[in-house]
Amino acid sequence: MENKIILFGASGHCKVVIDILKCNHINISTVVDDNPKTTTLLGIPVLHSDGFLQDGEQRVIVSIGDNAIRKKIVQRVGGNFYRAIHPQAIVSSFSTIGIGTVLMAGAIVNPDAIVGAHCIINTAAVVEHDCVLEDYVHLSPHVSLAGGVKVGEGTHVGIGACVIQGVSLGKWVTIGAGSVILKDVPDYAVVVGNPGRIIKSKK
Incomplete structure (x- = not known):
């Protein structure tokens, strides 16, 4: 999983980010979201815990459209952020x-x-x-x-x-x-x- 992107936020914006990464032939390992009712997004599994991000080596994009929420999640998650x-x-x-x-x-x-x-x-x-x-x-x-x-x-x-x-x-x-x-x-x-x-x- 260390060679794949993790997306944080299973939103409509996330769907577009997934498409961008796929257009660039970049693998996506999972999406992380706090909503337990969301289990997949465009065929990608959705997890409900971000504990595995704490090693700081996973490449992450916070795929949330709301600016204030995106900032809070960035500060919470930390990690090796990736641009798409x-x-x-x-x-x-x-x-x-x-x-x-x-x-x-x-x-x-x-x-x-x-x-x-x-x-x-x-x-x-x-x-x-x-x-x-x-x-x-x-x-x-x-x-x-x-x-x-x-x-x-x-x-x-x-x-x-x-x-x-x-x-x-x-x-x-x-x-x-x-x-x-x-x-x-x-x-x-x-x-x-x-x-x-x-x-x-x-x-």
Whole structure:
């Protein structure tokens, strides 16, 4: 089992991660999940104890879409985290991709972009040149970040949202689906609309 990937979290997101790994001919040994009712996922056995991870040698991806829960599980599990990149993603050799991060099919990461650890760059999302994404960020399908955008830890950008060049999104921000972000967003804000407007704070 030491030469195979272990996935933590038997979610819909996990199904996509399984597909990415299979496209890369990488073996998956098991999925670990706290729900005792889930016994298999896409034909892969699901275990309900992570005690075998404590040796720190197993390669692990935390396959949970929720940013806050993913962070808690990463801190709980520890281990040798693995990144998964779909073969149809386009990733510049001049970019940096952090450990535990997953890039879906059609995702684009352009030169001098930095993507942190345990991020999700979902289907057909675009991270343009010189963007910086901190850890635990989730870009939903078809999100577009123009050049030089900065995204704080744990921020979730909803499906189809766009952020113009040079804008900074704070940490643990939520950007609603289809929003157009034209100016900086503070920490913990929830933003919706075109142009984006803050409707509440989660702090």
